[in-house]
Amino acid sequence: xxxxxxxxxxxxxxxxxxxxxxxxxxxxxxxxKTYTHLVKKWTADKEVIKTGMCKEIERCxxxxxxxxxxxxxxMVCSGDAGIYGMxxxxxxxxxxxxxxxxxxxxxxxxxxxxxxxxxxxxxxxDFCHISLSDLLTPWPVIEKRIIAAAQADFVICFYNPxxxxxxxxxxxxxxxxxxxxxxxxxxGVVKAAGRKKQEKWVTTFSQMDFSQVDMTSLVIVGNxxxxxxxxxxxxxxxxxx
Amino acid sequence: xxxxxxxxxxxxxxxxxxxxxxxxxxxxxxxxKTYTHLVKKWTADKEVIKTGMCKEIERCxxxxxxxxxxxxxxMVCSGDAGIYGMxxxxxxxxxxxxxxxxxxxxxxxxxxxxxxxxxxxxxxxDFCHISLSDLLTPWPVIEKRIIAAAQADFVICFYNPxxxxxxxxxxxxxxxxxxxxxxxxxxGVVKAAGRKKQEKWVTTFSQMDFSQVDMTSLVIVGNxxxxxxxxxxxxxxxxxx
Numbered sequence: 474x475x476x477x478x479x480x481x482x483x484x485x486x487x488x489x490x491x492x493x494x495x496x497x498x499x500x501x502x503x504x505x506k507t508y509t510h511l512v513k514k515w516t517a518d519k520e521v522i523k524t525g526m527c528k529e530i531e532r533c534x535x536x537x538x539x540x541x542x543x544x545x546x547x548m549v550c551s552g553d554a555g556i557y558g559m560x561x562x563x564x565x566x567x568x569x570x571x572x573x574x575x576x577x578x579x580x581x582x583x584x585x586x587x588x589x590x591x592x593x594x595x596x597x598x599d600f601c602h603i604s605l606s607d608l609l610t611p612w613p614v615i616e617k618r619i620i621a622a623a624q625a626d627f628v629i630c631f632y633n634p635x636x637x638x639x640x641x642x643x644x645x646x647x648x649x650x651x652x653x654x655x656x657x658x659x660x661g662v663v664k665a666a667g668r669k670k671q672e673k674w675v676t677t678f679s680q681m682d683f684s685q686v687d688m689t690s691l692v693i694v695g696n697x698x699x700x701x702x703x704x705x706x707x708x709x710x711x712x713x714x
Numbered sequence: 715x716x717x718x719x720x721x722x723x724x725x726x727x728x729x730x731x732x733x734x735x736x737x738x739x740x741x742x743x744x745x746x747k748t749y750t751h752l753v754k755k756w757t758a759d760k761e762v763i764k765t766g767m768c769k770e771i772e773r774c775x776x777x778x779x780x781x782x783x784x785x786x787x788x789m790v791c792s793g794d795a796g797i798y799g800m801x802x803x804x805x806x807x808x809x810x811x812x813x814x815x816x817x818x819x820x821x822x823x824x825x826x827x828x829x830x831x832x833x834x835x836x837x838x839x840d841f842c843h844i845s846l847s848d849l850l851t852p853w854p855v856i857e858k859r860i861i862a863a864a865q866a867d868f869v870i871c872f873y874n875p876x877x878x879x880x881x882x883x884x885x886x887x888x889x890x891x892x893x894x895x896x897x898x899x900x901x902g903v904v905k906a907a908g909r910k911k912q913e914k915w916v917t918t919f920s921q922m923d924f925s926q927v928d929m930t931s932l933v934i935v936g937n938x939x940x941x942x943x944x945x946x947x948x949x950x951x952x953x954x955x
Binding site: 479481484485486487488489490491493494529530553554555556557558560561562563564565566568569578579580581582583586587589590591593594595596597598599600601602603604608609610614615617618620621622624625626627702703705707708709710711712714 | 720722725726727728729730731732734735770771794795796797798799801802803804805806807809810819820821822823824827828830831832834835836837838839840841842843844845849850851855856858859861862863865866867868943944946948949950951952953955
């Protein structure tokens, strides 16, 4: 059995019962080193295989091999295992390589949900997720999605908004959204949600400071109805109150 | 204190540690009767105030009043409290009425995440949420979002896809997406995720049977890369394997 486990954004409080049980039942834990560290409370007595960044295929292959040998393997992912996580890659590999492995996906709280809870209620109406990383997706596809999402007035959650190699992507995304956003459209940023260094703030479209955003951040841009009240970001659902 | 708690789709396993702790700490639990029933394990010794469907404003008002009186109140929502849940309405009311109430939003596993975990990994790439209920949103706004989402090749999660009063909305949504979908585009449906009557199936765009879908269902329509393999719905992230 190979359980691909979403551990949530990082705090123990935001893990599900199912995720904790799956970790406890596992013989071996595999994951990116930062994530294996976050769950060490439940894995101290187990074999833990850590791999570095950008070793996703290698990491999944190790987990599949061990599971095929009959081990109960837990692959840990931050957030939800099925959202920009390892569940998809594992299922792709198992399917393409015709491996004899039973895969179970264990849901977790993804960054947009955890961040929204800290910012207020910005996701109360239709919204979308767009990753600004062009490592695996051509940039023109990303641009097309940003424009469509702004035009149709979705609340937009930007994953992987900014890194050393992609410093200008978030500013470019804001430039593309400009025709459909006003200067006062609320924007919320959460850095390292649920972890020790957690930070959060709200600002507006025209006041956005891109330099404060990094790879651990999640950026939420409001729709036409989103407003700020006492530092909270609220998107009305449409109730007449 | 008023905690707005996302209890996940319904199974105990999918609740977070934080949600259970917040329920245990509460003096009074308020919620739609189906949801208060799902958490009775943690609330048996507490005062529970249940209200019926379409009583959202009344329900939130009761919770706010009690919290302002100094009670520790838990408002329970299915899925995530901040996604088509009560967190937004509570914050709107507290803000507009200048109520002296501290509100905490407790994240939960929303239907798209729970359903995706059962279907495979359909949400591995950029996706959006669209509610097909036009009770609070004008239908032309919903149509615009469906078209934009299909055109930009988002994976699309349809919330509130079909009810007695809105039997044709899902079929209409499929009609609107037709120019950008092929007959074989995978579609996944999960009914009553995490509950006793849970059902799930995958089909294709042209084979979709709308009559099997109800208000407890979540419908996920794949993007151009989504494929079916051994009954699972997989959207590749883009890794070359």
